[in-house]
Amino acid sequence: MTLHRPVYCDYQATTPLDPGAYDAMRPFLEDRFGNPHSVQHAYGRDAETAVESARAEIAALLGADPREIIFTSGATESNNLAIKGAARFTGNRRRHIVTVATEHKCVLESAYALEREGFTVTVLPVQPSGLLDLETLSAALTDDTVLVSVMGVNNEIGVIQPLAEIGGLCRARGVLFHTDCAQAAGKIPLDVDAMAIDLMSLSSHKMYGPKGIGALYVRRRPRVRLEPLMSGGGQERGLRSGTLPAFLCVGFGAACTIASGVMDDERDRLAGFAERLKSLVLAVPGAHLNGDPVRRWPGNLNVAFPGIDAEALLVALADDIAASTGSACTSASVEPSYVLGALGLDTVSAAGSIRLGLGRQTTREEVDFVGARIAAMARELRATVEVSAA
Secondary structure, three states, rough: OOOOOEEEOOOOOOOOHHHHHHHHHHHHHHOOOOOOOOOOOOOHHHHHHHHHHHHHHHHHHHHHHHHHHEEEHHHHHHHHHHHHHHHOOOOOOOEEEEEEEEHHHHHHHHHHHHHHHOOEEEEEOOOOOOOOOOOHHHOOOOEEEEEEOOOEEEOOEEEEOHHHHHHHHHHHHHEEEEEEOOOOOOOOOOOOOOOOOOOEEHHHHHHOOOOOOEEEEEOOOOOOOOOOOOOOOOOOOOOOOOOOOOHHHHHHHHHHHHHHHHHHHHHHHHHHHHHHHHHHHHOOOOOOOOOOOOEEEEEEEEEEEOOHHHHHHHHHHHHOOOOOOOHHHHHHOOOOOOHHHOOOOOOOHHOOOOEEEEEOOOOOOHHHHHHHHHHHHHHHHHHHHHHHHO
């Protein structure tokens, strides 16, 4: 195939803006520019109405009440607000946080920040599949545990954690359950009541919405109380002060509505693409899939090529394929992924792993090209390494 730009295979880092979301946003970048908090005049009331409509669209995707949706700048802020806010509010009664070794850096760093404030933090291991063992979680809960934070779909390896079972355990023990669903929302069905979720973090640009906007679901019944991170005018139920960017809120809401309508078809289409891509890249001797082969989002394939340097592979492919070794938020690190290390991968396998993201714009032609190109280059690099070793 003739390429003008590299094939995009990094949908976990970000997604392209859906045309429908762009169309919804555009008027609020032009003549509908009012401040949604300036409700004394028509411009502000127009923006306020649009923001509240977007809030309802986001809530509908989660089975939530619109009043439970708090706009933020993205999942990093949402995770910080959920974890630090919940812990600090109840810190005089419970001072124990439980999370998982494969969580996003902003979750782990939030927990460690609380540890420096005197909280106790338990970071649970995962099984070689990347899944959390529920008995391990149950054993970690104490009468002092205030919150458990477990990611819905892992950003590096794509495994789907058993949210409903985790929520049930937490609810039975009177512990708040927070989940980072930046990679799950719009991809897998989510229901905050059925899954007993108290706090959920979302990111617009991970689901074909605009960058710079996210949300935090905060349960109203039974009510979850948070201490805000910022002081200000008291917007967003007093939890997140600051002027809301109406155009970003509108784009986020539209992206949620679009995702709700295409979710099932998109999952099935990507599952077929993933099987095709796996058949091509796993034909390389020694190559294997990282993470559970079944309980996973099909748009995320993390593949190890032991003995091959993943960075060298991506550099060699850069003109043809845009992929990554893992989280964009830790891309400055030269160490092998801590997520893969938590799965028990040895250094050679972890250092030889790349993440291939498939998404809404991916085509069958691109899948065939990417699979064949990666397999050929992996074999070429391996042959070069073997010659050098000899």
